Amino acid sequence: MSDYEPSTYGDRIADLYDDLYTWKLDTESAVEGLARLAGAGPVLELGVGTGRIALPLIERGLEVHGIDASEAMVGLMRRKPGGDRVPVTIGDFADAESPGGPYTMAFVVFNTLFALPDQESQLRCVQRTAERLADDGVLVIEAFVPDSGRFDRGQRVDASHVGTERVVLDVSNHDPVAQRVVSQQLLFEGGRVRQIPVQIRYAWPSELDLMARVAGLRLRTRHGGWREEPFTAESPRHISVYERA
Numbered sequence: 001m002s003d004y005e006p007s008t009y010g011d012r013i014a015d016l017y018d019d020l021y022t023w024k025l026d027t028e029s030a031v032e033g034l035a036r037l038a039g040a041g042p043v044l045e046l047g048v049g050t051g052r053i054a055l056p057l058i059e060r061g062l063e064v065h066g067i068d069a070s071e072a073m074v075g076l077m078r079r080k081p082g083g084d085r086v087p088v089t090i091g092d093f094a095d096a097e098s099p100g101g102p103y104t105m106a107f108v109v110f111n112t113l114f115a116l117p118d119q120e121s122q123l124r125c126v127q128r129t130a131e132r133l134a135d136d137g138v139l140v141i142e143a144f145v146p147d148s149g150r151f152d153r154g155q156r157v158d159a160s161h162v163g164t165e166r167v168v169l170d171v172s173n174h175d176p177v178a179q180r181v182v183s184q185q186l187l188f189e190g191g192r193v194r195q196i197p198v199q200i201r202y203a204w205p206s207e208l209d210l211m212a213r214v215a216g217l218r219l220r221t222r223h224g225g226w227r228e229e230p231f232t233a234e235s236p237r238h239i240s241v242y243e244r245a
Helices: 008-024 027-038 054-059 071-078 119-131 205-214
Strands: 043-046 064-068 088-090 103-108 133-144 155-162 166-175 180-189 192-201 217-223 237-244
Touching: 008 071, 008 192, 027 054, 027 103, 027 133, 043 119, 054 064, 064 071, 071 088, 119 133, 119 205, 133 205, 205 217, 205 237
Parallel strands: 043 064, 043 103, 064 088, 103 133
Antiparallel strands: 133 237, 155 166, 166 180, 180 192, 217 237
């Protein structure tokens, strides 16, 4: 996928994103948890997308700013109630300048940090975000816990949805050395096939902790979900909250 850009995934999936994902995510608990951490605001979302989190936070009275690489995703948010109230910078959130600050909270949810292609860009993102925080501000990261056992000989085919009118397959190759997964989401619907390319570079929780430490932050809390479930060896994901060291 040599022509894969930061905006590729968002541009390809924008018109399908809410339909494919929003229904199976616990958005209410995520918004509740973030609102508890946000203080008075303003807050910054990295990868604001179609506004799944940003718009409910605005409804709670918070000022929300965003960064996203995909104009198509942000365009969909703009057409929703309140979508015009989110100042957004279009660009790679590892490097793009935020539209305001300092922020009482910056956050990146649903594995979006892993959209950055390598450790260097992920570290740069954490460092630049830490610089945008208020003195008592926090950085919140929601991400999956890597599980190499999901792959057989470096590959995986997963039927993420099977219905009478739609089938969604995820076809992936895994490079454990680079910690990279290159995938195609294949959507079969109405006799047609649609391809949505995805590339991620995952990081372990301990690696994220080290990135935060380099950026002058430290781990405050880590839970296994937005309802503050304990984080254990069996947790498939984590909600990590970082504060200034």
